[in-house]
Amino acid sequence: MAPIASTADLRLSGLSAREILRHCTPAGPWQQLLPGVVLQKPSPPTRLDRLRAVQFFAGPDSVITGADALSRQGARLALPRHIHVLTGKDVRRAHPSILCERTIRPPAIVEHQGLRLAGPARAALDMARRETNPRAVVGILDAVLDARLCSPNDLHEELQRCSRRGTALVRQALRHLHPAEGSLPAG
Incomplete structure (x- = not known):
């Protein structure tokens, strides 16, 4: 899995908007770097x-x-x-x-x-x-x-x-x- 993804691509892969948001909470494994762009790892970019x-x-x-x-x-x-x-x-x-x-x-x-x-x-x-x-x-x-x-x-x-x-x-x-x-x- 690529470490950077757009939320649109994540939605196309089957994740709901709620799941994406949950993954991007401070306790989650991902982080939102820019509007509509997610880093799929918890470490600093x-x-x-x-x-x-x-x-x-x-x-x-x-x-x-x-x-x-x-x-x-x-x-x-x-x-x-x-x-x-x-x-x-x-x-x-x-x-x-x-x-x-x-x-x-x-x-x-x-x-x-x-x-x-x-x-x-x-x-x-x-x-x-x-x-x-x-x-x-x-x-x-x-x-x-x-x-x-x-x-x-x-x-x-x-x-x-x-x-x-x-x-x-x-x-x-x-x-x-x-x-x-x-x-x-x-x-």
Whole structure:
């Protein structure tokens, strides 16, 4: 049995809503991680459990991006409290521990441990464009490049395709770190 399940799937498997609630009481063997998402073990959730729960919550086409996607692929980055997830433009989900970002441009997917992760260049830019500290932006880009997850050219190409919102510091950092990789228009 998978440790993460939606309450809808549990209902389809024959459990009643009352049985699910009983299993999720403080004395029960399960716990509700997010609305409609259950962890079927009593121990505290791991980060992987939380990531899987977020994907159940955000829907089957959702994609983990940012720090979690990058760290799962090998970059050394501190993980924030929230989990950044990309969803389709029509998905309207919200939760305080999740940064749900709707997109009309789904990223390339990297499958890892049953998770759908954004490719490194997209995940790095999704994370970096939310930063207001120039040193933090440089740190993100350095972590991705040091881990050899993508090249500076991959970052430049992704930057050309993404929304310009929040990219001024990223553009500046890339021009400073890798000026020979091609010129970017000021943003």
